[in-house]
Amino acid sequence: MPSTVIVGAQWGDEGKGKVVDLLAEHADMVVRFQGGNNAGHTIIRDGETFKFHLIPSGILYPDVTSVIGNGVVVDPSVLIEELEGLRRRGIDTAGLRISANAHLIMPYHVMLDTAGEAKLGKLEIGTTKRGIGPCYADKAFRLGIRVQDLLDGKILRKKIAAALEPKQQMLRPFARDPRLDLHAMTEEYLRYGHRLEPHIADTARLCWEGLDSGKQLIFEGAQATMLDLDHGTYPFVTSSNPVAGAACVGAGIGPSDIDEVWGVAKAYATRVGAGPFPTELDDELGARLRELGGEVGTTTGRDRRVGWLDLVALRYAVRLNAMSALAITKLDVLAGTDPIKVAVRYRSSEGAVLNDFPWHQSILHTAEAEYEELPGFEGDIGDCRSESELPKEARDYLRFVEEAAGVPIRLVGVGPGRDQVVWTGESSRQLRAA
Numbered sequence: 163m164p165s166t167v168i169v170g171a172q173w174g175d176e177g178k179g180k181v182v183d184l185l186a187e188h189a190d191m192v193v194r195f196q197g198g199n200n201a202g203h204t205i206i207r208d209g210e211t212f213k214f215h216l217i218p219s220g221i222l223y224p225d226v227t228s229v230i231g232n233g234v235v236v237d238p239s240v241l242i243e244e245l246e247g248l249r250r251r252g253i254d255t256a257g258l259r260i261s262a263n264a265h266l267i268m269p270y271h272v273m274l275d276t277a278g279e280a281k282l283g284k285l286e287i288g289t290t291k292r293g294i295g296p297c298y299a300d301k302a303f304r305l306g307i308r309v310q311d312l313l314d315g316k317i318l319r320k321k322i323a324a325a326l327e328p329k330q331q332m333l334r335p336f337a338r339d340p341r342l343d344l345h346a347m348t349e350e351y352l353r354y355g356h357r358l359e360p361h362i363a364d365t366a367r368l369c370w371e372g373l374d375s376g377k378q379l380i381f382e383g384a385q386a387t388m389l390d391l392d393h394g395t396y397p398f399v400t401s402s403n404p405v406a407g408a409a410c411v412g413a414g415i416g417p418s419d420i421d422e423v424w425g426v427a428k429a430y431a432t433r434v435g436a437g438p439f440p441t442e443l444d445d446e447l448g449a450r451l452r453e454l455g456g457e458v459g460t461t462t463g464r465d466r467r468v469g470w471l472d473l474v475a476l477r478y479a480v481r482l483n484a485m486s487a488l489a490i491t492k493l494d495v496l497a498g499t500d501p502i503k504v505a506v507r508y509r510s511s512e513g514a515v516l517n518d519f520p521w522h523q524s525i526l527h528t529a530e531a532e533y534e535e536l537p538g539f540e541g542d543i544g545d546c547r548s549e550s551e552l553p554k555e556a557r558d559y560l561r562f563v564e565e566a567a568g569v570p571i572r573l574v575g576v577g578p579g580r581d582q583v584v585w586t587g588e589s590s591r592q593l594r595a596a
């Protein structure tokens with residue numbers, strides 16, 4: 163397996179964690195390149211459930227180096243909690259490496275996120291309120307505090323003081339909050355620095371060393387294409403770039419270091435938070451799929467909005483990421499739904515046919531999805547391990563998606579368990595040969 167970027171092809175929560183976990187078994191390094199603890203992924207291993215927000219899924223393999231790249235925004239208290247949680251369960255975390263250049267989420271970022279959403283009122287984005295946007299804003303504003311600053315008390319205090327000053331005005335409602343005390347904050351972050359010091363490293367160099375010595379690297383994206391700050395449904399997006407191109411910036415590698423890009427999409431679609439979602443099922447069927455798919459956010463516990471698979475958005479994501487393959491997750495959730503619909507085009511409010519994802523927000527907000535209906539399939543497919551064991555209608559569904567997307571489906575999820583997957587086409591041939 164060459165160096166591979168794994169990205170979400172929809173609005174997030176596609177099950178990237180499971181795909182990364184499966185591919186990580188054959189990898190040497192897993193590198194996260196953007197986002198923060200707004201992400202959340204669940205991995206079920208030997209009946210044990212692991213939930214991660216910051217630490218890459220590779221941590222469960224003792225021989226895989228897990229890396230938090232420079233493009234990630236790190237809430238040190240969350241990271242330390244995850245490290246402690248893993249330690250308590252006997253998982254060795256000594257190999258985790260955190261980029262010295264990654265930016266830190268500070269208490270005022272979390273407060274600004276909450277205050278910002280409250281101010282927007284009905285126009286709120288529905289953020290995870292983890293301080294992600296304000297942290298990336300400070301990074302661009304050059305007022306950010308970086309992981310390396312934790313190792314120098316004098317610099318840390320100076321930088322916090324500089325960053326805090328302009329926040330005082332914005333955070334009037336929090337003026338008396340002890341979390342905004344410069345001295346207490348500096349001391350708290352120095353303690354975090356002390357705890358994290360053995361993990362802090364020049365992670366771009368680690369990636370180069372790995373790539374130059376022929377190691378297998380996985381670059382793990384968080385969130386997803388349609389939540390990309392530049393290419394998603396702005397402003398209803400996250401504040402980083404979850405597209406594959408961002409793996410270069412967020413890990414410190416060049417485009418020619420990447421061999422493959424895998425996109426992960428559910429067999430249907432979900433979205434958390436506000437923003438356009440042309441295939442949304444605001445009805446009983448949507449509620450049923452939400453129930454069957456356990457569509458509740460890992461990070462915020464919010465119900466996810468549910469809809470049909472949107473091939474207009476998926477084709478856009480395939481091109482934008484120059485995907486070489488797709489992994490389709492949660493196919494089992496569609497069992498018993500007949501017919502299965504997939505959006506093949508949109509129609510604008512003026513009646514125009516839109517085969518491509520519209521670039522103008524006003525058009526997207528009012529466009530309606532038009533569907534192709536495919537026959538559904540019955541029964542539990544959770545025990546299927548090869549394509550031929552899947553019901554014919556399920557195989558036809560996959561072929562339809564593959565042809566529309568224009569890239570091969572290499573992996574299909576048929577249940578929550580780690581082994582509940584069907585490797586398809588090229589991948590299954592490689593597995594048989596191995």
Ligand code: IMP
Pocket residue numbers: 173174175200201202287288289290291292293294295384385389398399400401434435436
């Ligand atoms: P933020 O990333 O917390 O600023 O939230 C911005 C938007 O991205 C909101 O609509 C969130 O619900 C969404 N979002 C952020 N992280 C995730 C994720 O991991 N999965 C799905 N949606 C996410």
